Amino acid sequence: MSGLRILVGCKRVIDYAVKIRVKPDKTGVVTDGVKHSMNPFDEIAVEEAVRMKEKKIVSEIVAVSCGPTQCQEVLRTALAMGADRAIHVEVDAATYENLQPLHVAKIIAKIAQEEKVDIVVTGKQAIDDDANQTGQMVAALLNWPQATFASKIEKTDGELKVEREIDGGLETIKVKLPAVFTSDLRLNEPRYATLPNIMKAKKKPLVKKTPTDFGVDVTARQTILKVEEPAVRQAGSKLASAEELVTKLREAGLIPS
Amino acid sequence: FYNCNFETERPLIRNILEVSTMFSAGRHSCVRSLALLKRLKSTLVIVEHNNEKLAPVTLNTVTAATKIGGEISCLVLGSQCSKVAVEVSKIKGVSKVLVADNEAFIGFLPEVVTPFLEATQKQLKFTHILASATAIGKNILPRLAAKLDVSPISEIIGVQDDSTFVRTIYAGNAIQTLKSNEPVKIVTVRGTAFEAAELGGNAATENLTSEVVKSQLSEYVGQELSKSDRPELTSAKAVVAGGRGMKSGENFKILYELADKLNAAVGASRAAVDAGFVPNDMQVGQTGKIVAPDLYIAIGISGAIQHLAGMKDSKVIVAINKDPEAPIFQVADYGLVEDLFKAVPQITQLITKK
Numbered sequence: 001m002s003g004l005r006i007l008v009g010c011k012r013v014i015d016y017a018v019k020i021r022v023k024p025d026k027t028g029v030v031t032d033g034v035k036h037s038m039n040p041f042d043e044i045a046v047e048e049a050v051r052m053k054e055k056k057i058v059s060e061i062v063a064v065s066c067g068p069t070q071c072q073e074v075l076r077t078a079l080a081m082g083a084d085r086a087i088h089v090e091v092d093a094a095t096y097e098n099l100q101p102l103h104v105a106k107i108i109a110k111i112a113q114e115e116k117v118d119i120v121v122t123g124k125q126a127i128d129d130d131a132n133q134t135g136q137m138v139a140a141l142l143n144w145p146q147a148t149f150a151s152k153i154e155k156t157d158g159e160l161k162v163e164r165e166i167d168g169g170l171e172t173i174k175v176k177l178p179a180v181f182t183s184d185l186r187l188n189e190p191r192y193a194t195l196p197n198i199m200k201a202k203k204k205p206l207v208k209k210t211p212t213d214f215g216v217d218v219t220a221r222q223t224i225l226k227v228e229e230p231a232v233r234q235a236g237s238k239l240a241s242a243e244e245l246v247t248k249l250r251e252a253g254l255i256p257s
Numbered sequence: 258f259y260n261c262n263f264e265t266e267r268p269l270i271r272n273i274l275e276v277s278t279m280f281s282a283g284r285h286s287c288v289r290s291l292a293l294l295k296r297l298k299s300t301l302v303i304v305e306h307n308n309e310k311l312a313p314v315t316l317n318t319v320t321a322a323t324k325i326g327g328e329i330s331c332l333v334l335g336s337q338c339s340k341v342a343v344e345v346s347k348i349k350g351v352s353k354v355l356v357a358d359n360e361a362f363i364g365f366l367p368e369v370v371t372p373f374l375e376a377t378q379k380q381l382k383f384t385h386i387l388a389s390a391t392a393i394g395k396n397i398l399p400r401l402a403a404k405l406d407v408s409p410i411s412e413i414i415g416v417q418d419d420s421t422f423v424r425t426i427y428a429g430n431a432i433q434t435l436k437s438n439e440p441v442k443i444v445t446v447r448g449t450a451f452e453a454a455e456l457g458g459n460a461a462t463e464n465l466t467s468e469v470v471k472s473q474l475s476e477y478v479g480q481e482l483s484k485s486d487r488p489e490l491t492s493a494k495a496v497v498a499g500g501r502g503m504k505s506g507e508n509f510k511i512l513y514e515l516a517d518k519l520n521a522a523v524g525a526s527r528a529a530v531d532a533g534f535v536p537n538d539m540q541v542g543q544t545g546k547i548v549a550p551d552l553y554i555a556i557g558i559s560g561a562i563q564h565l566a567g568m569k570d571s572k573v574i575v576a577i578n579k580d581p582e583a584p585i586f587q588v589a590d591y592g593l594v595e596d597l598f599k600a601v602p603q604i605t606q607l608i609t610k611k
Contacts, residue, residue: 014427017562020427022431029426029431041544101408101409102408124544125544127427127543128426130412130426130543133402134399136367136395136397136399136400136403137399137402138403139400140399140400140401140402140403140404141403144474145367145368145472145475146367146396146400147475148395148396149392161478164392165537165538166538167391169480169482169483169536170480170537171477171479171480172478173475173476174475175475175476176474176475184544185527185531185544186537221407221408221437221438221439222410222436222437222438223435225421225435225436226434227426227432227433228431228432228434229432230425230431230432233574233590234590235587236586236588236589236590236592237590238581238586238591238594239593241595242595242600242604242607243607245575245591246604246607246608248591249552249575249591252573254495254551255519255608256518256520
């Protein structure tokens with residue numbers, strides 16, 4: 001009897017440490033020649049999948065990424081971390097600009113069905129569009145339960161017990177399998193891929209697909225009218241002492257006088 | 258009349274036909290009815306509450322709804338939530354309060370709430386469905402959107418017109434204006450970007466009759482909420498936040514003392530949360546809470562992009578850090594390059610002294 005199968009969504013995004021620049025024509029942000037990496041929340045998702053495999057809860061990990069050819073680098077990272085095989089759903093650069101979580105969710109949901117997986121995991125949000133939608137939408141399309149913003153996951157009989165990060169603290173829910181969960185920062189500390197594993201990852205299977213293979217229409221549902229720089233804050237001043245600071249704040253009416 | 262190829266708006270068009278005789282078949286009336294349709298906006302605001310009290314952020318979401326225009330209905334779904342419904346009926350700008358009281362809503366499980374919302378939407382056909390961009394709103398609205406096959410819009414900070422919205426991307430380092438081509442706009446609203454709606458309204462309350470189905474897929478076990486007498490982080494007028502420089506959880510005591518003098522909420526950077534100094538729900542930043550108080554005091558916080566994303570819309574930012582090169586000084590109105598363990602107690606004392 002084999003264990004469960006898990007599908008992990010991995011997005012290639014501009015590296016979190018990069019200070020992004022808005023294009024002068026206001027159509028988007030500059031992505032050419034900018035360092036990209038796996039969305040940090042997706043790394044946590046991959047890590048959790050790998051730990052589930054190590055605990056023998058799951059038997060196979062499939063990683064998926066939608067986007068241009070370079071997404072394969074992100075998939076190779078997932079494979080090096082311990083995923084067994086990968087699916088790259090290729091979307092050309094122009095279409096990718098308008099690819100939305102709904103489209104990605106439809107693709108992931110189709111793959112989940114085709115691959116007969118029991119668990120789908122994504123990061124809670126991608127740090128580029130900051131949408132925080134995909135996992136929830138996959139769950140909706142499959143009509144599976146969802147456990148979002150997970151900070152702790154335990155597998156019990158036929159279900160997952162999940163601790164979720166909510167606004168006032170933590171919440172515990174139970175979801176029946178099959179299920180979708182999305183990873184929060186506190187779920188785990190992702191491992192680094194070691195060199196031997198990076199070498200091994202090159203030999204693991206990676207298949208290329210397109211949205212059409214899954215019958216998913218990727219027509220844009222939204223039009224991005226413009227992308228601008230946020231207002232720049234006026235540079236402030238450095239003060240010499242705590243006294244001066246309190247005086248300034250009192251003058252501004254910001255502290256009780 | 259059916260020359261207008263608006264499949265999705267047909268039910269609405271039919272409604273117009275029922276109430277008005279001014280339309281006859283033909284292209285001309287089609288144009289006119291579309292103009293009328295534009296005015297027939299109706300927004301549903303999903304109310305956030307804990308069955309006892311209305312969450313203040315709902316007031317900000319109502320303001321966003323006001324900017325869209327059209328009639329605003331508020332939906333209170335919960336268990337024994339009649340008190341909340343009364344509160345909601347007093348919000349200015351709200352025309353109708355819809356109430357669905359059922360035990361199955363305890364825990365706001367998306368597997369219970371979403372089918373209910375879907376059924377309600379099929380019946381009442383709102384053009385806009387809004388919720389606050391909180392853990393609950395973020396959890397439920399995308400699920401609803403996928404069920405209705407529309408692309409939702411997360412965490413708007415501005416409304417340009419009924420289909421054009423402004424939001425931030427890349428941790429607030431870019432502002433995106435987008436137009437939704439969807440027949441129903443499903444939107445979450447960043448509370449700090451909109452004023453709170455005033456009270457003084459008197460909306461009628463109506464019970465909803467859509468069927469509530471208990472979930473077979475999920476179960477709510479319970480919550481563990483952090484207890485605090487201080488103001489709530491996202492709605493506080495002043496926030497005092499500590500970072501890695503605090504060195505330990507015990508040292509946060511000096512921040513609590515300062516916060517109490519200022520009637521401020523206490524927040525933290527990711528570094529402080531990861532180091533275990535304070536619980537996660539205190540995290541301010543791209544993946545934590547977004548705050549925009551009148552006064553934000555960043556103490557021992559370097560000012561990483563991800564932290565700035567959560568606080569750079571504060572009116573006045575104060576930074577206290579012993580490293581003069583810390584990036585936080587680039588956004589701070591007032592900076593103090595000093596050891597926080599010396600400066601913070603001193604400031605607390607100065608405020609006390611008057």
